[in-house]
Amino acid sequence: MSITTFLRTRQDFLRAAFVTLGSRLLDLPSRYGFHLIVAFRLGVMDAGLFYIVFSVLTLAAGAGRLGIDRALTREVARAMAGHSPNSARLIIGHGVRSVLFLCIGATLLMLLIANPVARHLIGNPALARPLMIGALSIPPLCLSVVAGGALLGLMRVGYSQAIYSWLWPAIFCLCALVVPLTVSSALWLLLAATSINAVIGFAILALMLPKAEAGAPAGERVPLFGLGWSLFTTEIVQLLLASAPTLALGIVTSEKQVGYFALAWRVALILNLVVSAVAAMVSPRFARAHAQGNRAELMAISAQALAMVFALGAPPLIVLMAGARPILELFGSGYGDGAMTLRILLLGQLVAMLSAGAPELLGMAGHGSMLRRINLAAALCLGLSLAVLTPLFGANGAAWATVTTAVVIAIGANLAIRHYLDFLPIEAFGSSLRLRRAA
Template sequence: MRTRHGGSLVTTATRLIDIPCRYGMHLMIALRLPLDQVGAFYIVFGTMSLASGLGRLGVDRALTREMARALAHGDSASARAALWRALALVLALSVGLAILTAALAWPIARHVMDKPAMTPLFLIGALSIIPLNLSSLTAGALAGLHRVTESQIVYTWLWPGLFCVIAFLLPLDVALALLAIAGAMALAAVIGTAMLFHHLPARPAVRGTAAPLLSIGLSLFSVELVQLLISAAPPFVLGALSTTDAVGLYAIAWRVVLVIYMFVSGVASLVSPRFARLYMLHDHAGLRREARRALGFALALALLPIALVTIEPTRILMLFGAHFAPAASTLRILLIGQLAAALTTTTPELLGMTGYARALLRLNALALVTLLAGLVGFVPSLGADGAGIATAATMLVNAIGGSIVAQRRLGFTPIGELYAALSRRRSAMA
């Protein structure tokens, strides 16, 4: 049990730490800010997250894959070379995106949002791009070194936990909340860098060669881009076409749904370097086995949160404040998409880590069109519920399309392998 599942259990334990840290952050925002300021916070927070993603372009994910592949062959020189190339790329991209975001702060606030008072908030958000991307890069490198627990600490709960500590000491408003996030991300980048250099292999005598990380990252980034847009675009479009109150309702409903995503994404992050290693070693039986186990573990973790949110959506929303109860219908809509995503956990990672990132790129282009068309079509008339419909439809497109691509390119899907294994077990018991 320890040999087979020990790493998964440790990684899951780090995700359990994520709940009080990340949801402590969202709870502090919801309880201590008025509803319109909650909406303003999530508009800027989503915009900042999207801009930071464009400042990485998937290089952190590409670094995970290339370091795992190099170390599978004992080539620590190439693993180190990939790290330094990734650092140069991400730093250059992040500085450029931070400057561009700051320059666009006033035009976005004035002409897109029609809320000029939000200009300073967008400027504060631009400060967070560089430290967030540096911490993401160190987390990607740690995953490539198979230090998955440390990677998840830096990727998921370290900066929200630090935010909770900082914000607890402040008389919180929306500007101070965004400044606290920037400071927490900077501290997380420093801590993540210290973890990375502690585990980095010693410098070998020979020089290594680094793969073209940017081209690899761009293919893998299509997956992350859709995830970022699913999180960032609905609040932004709601802010432009509806009210900040509607943004606040949708944002809290989405954060409740993300409880499920936290568990399944932790499992996906755990197995990504394993997929890369098994594919590099041509161990297709091991690849099927790993995909089956990972999905089974993810569903075991996700079923209870899905059941709780389905049964008591209003009561759960009221934990953030009674004024969030009207978001119950939005929450139910989002659950449909999240259930589809849970059933196809690890499928995007499986395709990305086995060299089929181009197929993912085409699939995610379709998902992106679905999201944007849904937001423009449904938000003006339905508000937060319309954003929920667009998001759920996008997640369904990703889930169904990813399964079709995996079946055609790899000959199997994780859900198919899990179903076959359960059928064999039932037959053996009978």
């Protein structure tokens, strides 16, 4: 990687980073305001019940889009890089219709199984109605994400991150200031917030669509389901990491452990805001560089992604490790018991920081089959770890299960990048530091 390549990509990267991470900073008052309100207003026991429902909803919403939003990002970015706005418009329309079909099916399925899941899996029949209410939020959640994916492919990064991440929690927080909260009312409010988010997302997308070129080819449909499924194997591990430990705890332990684990996990995910924001930002750039056959740019983008993640992620990691108990106790009585759980979860986030952008690089570089195998291994590791560790160690066992899963993903993705692309992101990062000093 030459100094010229590094400097050229650095300016473009930092410009996009400013927009993306500036947007993600809005996650702190909005998304964490959402969790703070749930923790304070519901208390540790009812918060545990809410997060059981929220975890089921998160998994179901993932099944309602199957990674099509990520495929949309890649294919729209490729179409725009090839100066083919007609293809981009066709791809976006196909993606929206596909996700609409999937999310309606996921909603109907969740409505049908809510009662047996509450009675026989979770062992709490009173959760059947909240699960049904939560199911209604699947379509707006899925449609919001597909709008965000299309905007990201169009390089409208700030708008994309708003729709993806912080707008609906901000709406929830504003409405919660005047609405009495119970488990059920919080879920109704979630439905309202995500619905407004979806409407705003599609309004922005309509404004940002590239103009059709008269006389140009109409464009070709691309197989979004196949690519989406490959990329979804990355996301499904993240969905399982966010949801499966909470569900496992809900089945084998008390609502209190579910409550403080769920809060500790959300606090740890502050670091994931940085990792996921950088990964989302570099995904279309990986796709563009790979389409152009530019290996040097792939290395430069990988290095700068790691630099950004560590520059922004190291300070909160240190603060959260040192102040785990007092930070959790800010959310209310009973949450401080999750201090050790939080520290364990932070180890997993450190591993994720070390491999930031690696799974996305594999997917965008066309190595979806290897990505599927890595994520299958990670999902299997998570399931086995939860089955063994959660009954033995409760919330701490569930936290260790997330760490082992992060290790599997990090090692697998980096070894695959070395094999297929002949470099390691961490080595490219070291080279970029040496180049910066030399410059």
